[in-house]
Amino acid sequence: MMPFHLLISSVGRRIGLMQCFRQSMQELRLDGRLYAADCSATAPGFHLADRSWLVPRCTDGEFLSTISQLARSQEIRLITPTIDTELPMLSRLRPVLLKEGTWISVSDPETVEICADKVRTNAWLREHGFPTIRQAPLRRVQANPEAWPLPLIVKPRAGSASIGVRLISDRNELANLTDPTGELIVEELAPGREHTLNVYVDRHGRCRCVVPHERLEVRGGEVSKGITVKHRGMQELGAQIAEALPGARGALNVQCFLADDGQIRVVEINARFGGGYPLAHHAGAPFTSWLLREALDGPVADCSDWRGDVAMLRYDHAVFTSAAEVRAQ
Numbered sequence: 444m445m446p447f448h449l450l451i452s453s454v455g456r457r458i459g460l461m462q463c464f465r466q467s468m469q470e471l472r473l474d475g476r477l478y479a480a481d482c483s484a485t486a487p488g489f490h491l492a493d494r495s496w497l498v499p500r501c502t503d504g505e506f507l508s509t510i511s512q513l514a515r516s517q518e519i520r521l522i523t524p525t526i527d528t529e530l531p532m533l534s535r536l537r538p539v540l541l542k543e544g545t546w547i548s549v550s551d552p553e554t555v556e557i558c559a560d561k562v563r564t565n566a567w568l569r570e571h572g573f574p575t576i577r578q579a580p581l582r583r584v585q586a587n588p589e590a591w592p593l594p595l596i597v598k599p600r601a602g603s604a605s606i607g608v609r610l611i612s613d614r615n616e617l618a619n620l621t622d623p624t625g626e627l628i629v630e631e632l633a634p635g636r637e638h639t640l641n642v643y644v645d646r647h648g649r650c651r652c653v654v655p656h657e658r659l660e661v662r663g664g665e666v667s668k669g670i671t672v673k674h675r676g677m678q679e680l681g682a683q684i685a686e687a688l689p690g691a692r693g694a695l696n697v698q699c700f701l702a703d704d705g706q707i708r709v710v711e712i713n714a715r716f717g718g719g720y721p722l723a724h725h726a727g728a729p730f731t732s733w734l735l736r737e738a739l740d741g742p743v744a745d746c747s748d749w750r751g752d753v754a755m756l757r758y759d760h761a762v763f764t765s766a767a768e769v770r771a772q
Contacts, residue, residue, distance in 0.1 A: 445518070446474050446475040446476070446518065447468070447473040447474065447475035447520050447521075447735070447738075447739070448475045448476050448477075448478060448517055448518055448519045448520055449464060449468070449475065449476075449477050449478065449519070449520065449521045449522075449523065449735075450478040450479070450480060450510075450513065450514070450517075450519045450521070450522045450523070451464070451477070451478070451479050451480070451488065451492070451523050451525060452480050452481075452498075452501075452510065452522055452523065452524045452525060452529060452533070453480070453481055453482070453501065453524065453525050453526045453529055454479040454480065454481050454486055454488035454489060454492065454495070454525065455481060455486050455487075455488060455525065455526070456486070456487050456488060457488050457525050457716075457718075458487060458488055458491060458760075459720070459721035460523075460525070460716060460720060460721065460731075461477060461479075461488055461491060461492065462721070463720070463721055463724045463729070463730075463731045464477055464523075464731045464735075465477055466729075466731075467729055467731040467732040467735055468735065470732065471732060471735055471736070473735065475520070476493035476494060477492055477493050478492055478493060478494050478495065478496070478513075478517065478519065479491075479492035479494075479495040479496075480495065480496045480497075480498045480510070480513065481495070481497065481498070482497065482498060482499060482500045482501075483497075484497060484768060484769050484770070485769050487762045490762050490764045490768065491762060496509075496513060498510065498513075501526070501528050501529035501532060502528060506529070506532060507532050507533075507535075507536050510522070510533070510536065511536065511539070511540065514540055514543070514545045515543065515545075519545055520544065520545060520546065520738050520739075521545070521546050521547075521548065521734060521735065521738040522540075522545060522546070522547045522548065523548045523716070523734065524547070524548070524549055524715060525715060525716060526715070527558075527559055527713065527714075527715065530549055530550075530555045530558075530559065530714055530715060531552065531555055531556070531559065533547050533549045534547075534549045534550065534551060534552045534555045535552060537549055546734075546737065546738040548692070548693040548694065548734050549692065549693065549714070549715075550644075550688070550690055550691045550692045550693065550695070550714045551689060551690025551691075551692070552690075553689045553690060554688045554689055554690050554691050554714055555714050557688065557689075557712070558695075558711075558712045558713055558714040559601060559714075560600055560601055561578070561598065561599075561600045561601070561602075561628060561711065562578070562600045562628060564711060564712055565578045568684075568709055571684075571687050573680070573683070573684055573687075573709055574680075574706065574707055574708050574709060575708055575709050575710065576630050576631050576633050576708050576709075576710055577630065577631040578628055578629065578630045578631075579591075579628065579629055580622075580625065580627070580628055580629070581597060581620060581622045581627040581628065581629050582622065582625070584617070584629040585617065585618060585620070588614060588617060588618070591629065591631070592631075593611065593612055593613070593614070593617075594610055594611060594612040594632050595610075595611045595617065595629050595630065595631065595632060596608065596609070596610060596611070596629070596630045596631075596632055597609045597611055597617075597620065597627055597628070597629050597630075598627070598628060598630070599626050599627060599628075600626050600627070600628045601626065606664070608664075610632075611629075630710070633699075633700035633702075633708040633710060634700065634702040634703075634706075634708075635700040635701045635702035635703060635706070635708075636657055636658075636700065636701055637657070637658045637661075637698070637699075637700055638655050638656065638657050638658060638672065638677060638698075638699055638700070638701055639655065639656055639658060639666065639669070639696050639697070639698055639699075639717050639719055640653050640654070640655050640677055640678075640680070640681035640696060640697040640698075640699060641653070641654040641655075641656065641694070641696055641717060641719070641720055641722075641723040641728065641730070642681045642682070642684075642685045642694070642695045642696060642697060643693070643694055643695075643728070643730045643733060643743075643746075644685045644686070644691045644692055644693060644695065645692075645733070645737065645743045646692060646737050648686060648690070648691065648692070649686065650681070650682040650685040650686050651733070651743050651744065651745050651746060652728050652730070652745065652746040652747070652749070653677070653678040653679075653681035653682050653685075654671060654722075654723035654726060654728045654749055655671070655672045655673075655674055655677040655678065655681070656669040656670060656671045656672060656719060656722050656723065656755075657669055657670050657672050658719070664718075665718035665719065666717075666718060666719035666722075666755075666757075667756075667757040668754070668755065668756050668757065669719050669722050669754070669755050670752060670753065670754045670755075671722060671723065671726045671749070671750065671751050671752065671753045672751055672752075673751035673752075674701070676705065676707060677699065677701065677707060680697075680699070680707055680709070681697050684697055684709070684712065685697075688712075691714070693730075693734060694715065694716045694717075694720065694730045694734070695712065695713060695714050695715065696712075696713045696715075696716070696717030696719075696720075697709060697711070697712050697713075698710050698711040698712070698713070716730070719755065721755065722753065722755040723749065725753060725755070726749045726750045726751070726753040727746075727748060727749035727750050728746055728749040
C-alpha cells in the first residue's frame with residue numbers, strides 16, 4: 444500500500460486534533476506522515492508535525508495553488524482544514540484534487556456559505572423549521588429598542604472564535620454602538636446552558652454520529668472545559684440539521700443552548716472540526732479514523748456507543764524551538 448500522508452491546513456494550535464489523527468493512523472496501521480501548513484511559523488502545531496510548510500494566508504490568491512502543489516508533490520491523501528476562512532477556497536478545490544487522489548474534508552460550497560454567514564445560518568434554520576434565536580441588524584434594533592429585552596448579544600455576521608462578540612446589558616451602550624459597514628447583528632440571549640454538537644457526516648450525506656458536550660468554560664471562543672452529554676433531543680436535532688444541509692460532509696459542529704425546560708435553540712453551525720473535538724474522540728467517537736477510512740474508500744458505520752459524562756479540562760503547554768525557525772517567515 445502506498446504511504447498515507449495527511450495535511451492539516453492552518454494548523455495553528457490544533458495540537459489535540461493532531462494527536463487524534465496520529466492515534467487513528469497508528470490504530471489503522473497506516474504508513475505515512477502527518478504534515479502541517481500555516482501562514483505563520485509561530486503556530487505551535489507547525490513545529491509538532493512530521494514536516495511543515497509556510498503557505499500564503501488563505502485569503503491570498505496564491506493559497507490554492509500552493510496547497511495544490513503540496514498535495515501533488517508530497518502525495519497527500521487527505522487535507523483537513525481547521526478555520527472558517529479557508530473553507531470556501533478548499534471547497535472549490537476539492538473536486539479538482541479528488542480526481543488526483545487527494546480527499547479534502549470539506550462540505551460543498553453552499554453549506555460552507557450558509558455556515559460562514561450568521562444571517563444566512565439564522566434564515567436557513569428558520570426556513571427548515573429548526574429552533575433558533577431571534578436576530579436582526581443592529582440598526583433595526585436601535586430603531587426599535589423596546590422590542591428587544593436586554594441583555595442582548597452583538598456580533599459580526601461573518602465573525603468566528605468569538606472575535607467582536609459583545610454582551611449588551613445597558614440601553615445607552617446599545618444606542619451608542621456604531622456600525623459603519625452594516626455588518627453587526629443583534630441576537631437575543633438564548634436561555635440555558637451552551638452546548639456543542641460534534642457531528643460526523645459520511646461521504647453519502649448520512650449523519651453517522653452526534654456527540655453533544657456542555658461548554659463549561661470557553662477561552663478565545665474555544666471550549667477549555669467540557670463534559671459529554673447523552674441527550675436524545677440534541678443528538679436527533681444535530682443529525683437532522685446535518686442531513687438537511689446541502690452537501691454537508693465530514694466533521695461539523697452545531698452550537699446550541701439547552702434550557703431547563705428542555706427547549707433547544709441553535710445559534711451557529713460550523714462546517715469544520717470544532718476546537719473541542721478531542722473530547723468527543725476521547726469519549727469514543729473517532730471522527731479522525733472515519734475520515735481516514737473514507738479517504739481510503741472504506742465504509743463508516745453509525746456510532747452511538749460513545750460515553751457520556753466524560754470531562755475535558757484543558758491546560759496550557761509549551762513548544763520549544765529555535766528563534767530562527769520561528770522567524771522563518
